[in-house]
Amino acid sequence: MTSLRSQLDLNAPLDAAVWAVLTVTFFAVARLGELVLPRLNSFDPSRHVARKHVRMDKDREGHEVWVIFVPRTKSSESGEDLCFAKQSASFDPVSALTNHLTLNDPKGDAALFSYRTTPAGSDEHQWRPLTKRAFNQRVVQAAKAAALTQLQGHSLHIGGTLEYLLRGIPFDVVKTMGRWKSDAFRLYLRKHAQILAPYLQAEPVIQENFTCYVMPPVR
Template sequence: MTYPSVGSCLTTTFCSTARAGEFTIPNLSSFKPTIHVKRSDVRLETDFNGLAITVFHLPRTKSLQAGEDDFWIKQHGPTDPEAALANHFRINNPPLDNALFSYEHENAHRPLTKTKFIPRLTRAAKAAGLNPLQGHAWSISLGAFLST
């Protein structure tokens, strides 16, 4: 089911200030485990303040070919990325070696593509009576929503 993967991807990219392209796949046939974030690239750690953080190892980013770690901490309310990720794992249960936001489709797992992610956000915005956004405007808009 794509909805939990889309919601989890949205809250993860916002709360970790990452690009959607770092957590989605360009197209269905382009997933490469050495380049794209997988479920096995997620780990739990404790920061220097003793807070639990969820860390995502991005094997490669737009600006860093060697990759980097990105993270978020639990938030309170309906946009909590921890709850969204747990829901995604519960419903879609992507294999460890598959794309992080893979979802079940016809008895197999399909990676969440950017071309599936953005149109789903557009449909949700229209259904909520909002103007659809493009590119980085999604993060800016979600940030405005969270700050109210």
């Protein structure tokens, strides 16, 4: 994430939106498709996140928690909240989102991650919703410039999951953060065990808990 950040200009409207999506997706353990649009003209406020869907709450201990309401997700037709908090790392989602909102200033009913553009021959700004294609293209460019392996949308989902597990966050808490239902989280971890294993091996206790958690029940 830090290497990608070095290849983005956070004073540029597109890069500010891309960086906000990167960090929020990662720390909210979200799916990329919950924050960006499949097509440029596909925005539907009853399905997609808009500027008005962002709010700041506080947890039971008084800590600030940022919330983005997704009107409809794969798991719930009535919508779900994505939650994240300020991080001490250089890739803080709160700072990234605040920068995007300040620079691009999408209006209340507009797609949350819209960014300013100026059409050729015009002096007036327009707002363009960030699509999955535009997001991926910019991330691929930044990854190549940073000599990184090409990233995919699911890399952020599994990356956020791994980040919290390595911090020692209990599996069931990470499951709740990622909004997995029933045994879906266990199956997800099994599917990505090969990716997770090299990192978990450096944390024997976490690795042991991981193995116990994902092992099929004895019958």
